[in-house]
Amino acid sequence: MATKKIGSAGRFGPRYGRTIRQKVANIEKKQKIWHKCPYCNKKRVKRISIGIWGCRSCNAKFTGKAYTPS
Numbered sequence: 001m002a003t004k005k006i007g008s009a010g011r012f013g014p015r016y017g018r019t020i021r022q023k024v025a026n027i028e029k030k031q032k033i034w035h036k037c038p039y040c041n042k043k044r045v046k047r048i049s050i051g052i053w054g055c056r057s058c059n060a061k062f063t064g065k066a067y068t069p070s
């Protein structure tokens, strides 16, 4: 399946065109990895909802950008 190549955006199948799916895949990759916490400096931060990020280590909740914390 050719759609496997573009990671998480593969769920769109052949729709929307290749370039835009590539962009979505890049953004979602950044969104899903562990981010660094500004309070305890551990990579334990995940997005809770759009613009809201939470640290699983020290339980800090803070605002950031929609797809990345900073």
Ligand SMILES: [Zn+2]
Pocket: 037, 038, 039, 040, 041, 042, 044, 055, 056, 057, 058, 059, 060
């Ligand atoms: Zn933390």
